Amino acid sequence: MLSLKTVPKAIALISGGLDSALAASLVKSWGIDVVGLHLISPFGCTTDAEKVAKELQIPLIIKEKGEAFIELVEKPQYGYGSQMNPCIDCRIYMFELAEKTRIEQKADFIITGEVVGQRPLSQNKNAMKLIDRKSPVEDLILRPLSGGNIAATLAEKKGWVKRENLLKISGRGRGEQIALAKTLSLSEYSSPGGGCLLTEKAFSSRLKDFYSHPTYKTPEQKMAQASLLRLGRHFRLSEKTKVIVARTEAENNEITRLWKESGALFFKPANFIGPSALVFGSLTSETKQQVTSLLARYGKKPEGESFKVESLEMNSENQVYPSLLIVTEPTSDDILNQWRIGIT
Numbered sequence: 001m002l003s004l005k006t007v008p009k010a011i012a013l014i015s016g017g018l019d020s021a022l023a024a025s026l027v028k029s030w031g032i033d034v035v036g037l038h039l040i041s042p043f044g045c046t047t048d049a050e051k052v053a054k055e056l057q058i059p060l061i062i063k064e065k066g067e068a069f070i071e072l073v074e075k076p077q078y079g080y081g082s083q084m085n086p087c088i089d090c091r092i093y094m095f096e097l098a099e100k101t102r103i104e105q106k107a108d109f110i111i112t113g114e115v116v117g118q119r120p121l122s123q124n125k126n127a128m129k130l131i132d133r134k135s136p137v138e139d140l141i142l143r144p145l146s147g148g149n150i151a152a153t154l155a156e157k158k159g160w161v162k163r164e165n166l167l168k169i170s171g172r173g174r175g176e177q178i179a180l181a182k183t184l185s186l187s188e189y190s191s192p193g194g195g196c197l198l199t200e201k202a203f204s205s206r207l208k209d210f211y212s213h214p215t216y217k218t219p220e221q222k223m224a225q226a227s228l229l230r231l232g233r234h235f236r237l238s239e240k241t242k243v244i245v246a247r248t249e250a251e252n253n254e255i256t257r258l259w260k261e262s263g264a265l266f267f268k269p270a271n272f273i274g275p276s277a278l279v280f281g282s283l284t285s286e287t288k289q290q291v292t293s294l295l296a297r298y299g300k301k302p303e304g305e306s307f308k309v310e311s312l313e314m315n316s317e318n319q320v321y322p323s324l325l326i327v328t329e330p331t332s333d334d335i336l337n338q339w340r341i342g343i344t
């Protein structure tokens with residue numbers, strides 16, 4: 001595996017959080033050539049991975065987890081954590097992608113920021129052993145933050161890293177990591193509260209709804225609809241109809257960008273200031289009226305006239321058919337609460 005090179009090379013999984021930044025920084029400080037790898041979820045997330053890589057002065061490879069990850073989250077082999085977070089399956093999947101990158105980059109081992117006992121589902125010794133066994137990386141993973149507490153892996157066996165340098169952090173506390181970040185002068189990392197959307201209750205409600213009411217016809221639509229789950233306010237009007245209403249101008253721009261790709265119908269204010277909406281599934285004249293009322297609920301009433309909403313429908317040849325709808329009455333808060341999916 002390692003032959004001609006004099007300096008060992010490692011692929012560091014970089015999430016954007018503190019632990020993975022610390023792990024990569026430590027290993028780099030031991031004279032090892034470190035390349036970062038950040039994996040993007042199809043559900044999206046906010047991440048400081050690029051800032052972390054810049055601060056660590058390491059190159060960063062960014063790869064997509066892709067459509068297969070959407071299927072993995074729907075039917076994980078090893079179950080979920082407290083929400084729709086299938087951490088064991090997710091780690092196995094990430095290690096598979098890391099291993100592909102390790103081979104492409106001709107690197108020798110893989111670094112993660114995992115800490116024994118930090119996450120009940122995936123970061124305990126038994127789960128870590130299971131993950132290593134089920135992924136193609138058994139023995140190739142180095143966990144510098146907890147390595148002093150667990151069995152030696154290839155990097156140690158080959159003498160690329162020394163056991164006395166490996167830390168023995170365990171448990172859910174963050175004190176040791178925060179102190180170490182100060183010692184290593186690291187500041188560009190996400191707060192521990194941020195991170196994976198799959199661990200959030202409101203997002204998990206939207207995800208369950210997405211899996212139980214599929215409206216995509218192509219892989220492209222599926223990916224676009226998955227990336228829309230984190231945006232806007234979500235409402236289920238009926239078993240057949242879901243609506244996403246933008247909350248901010250940035251979300252308005254994002255849903256406008258994604259509407260054709262997602263296979264949705266697009267609704268926007270015609271004579272007032274307010275948000276746009278995407279509609280998934282089928283529309284009756286009743287649900288059409290409900291969507292227009294929803295937009296009026298979040299819009300500013302025009303002086304002396306009724307709210308008017310334009311709907312844009314696209315046929316299979318990508319031709320757009322506009323139509324104008326008059327709003328009879330904005331949706332009441334009671335009705336809104338009945339339609340809401342998760343907290344919006």
Ligand code: SF4
Pocket residue numbers: 085086087088090091122196197198199
């Ligand atoms: S918290 Fe999210 S990203 Fe991390 S292992 Fe679990 S599912 Fe995967």
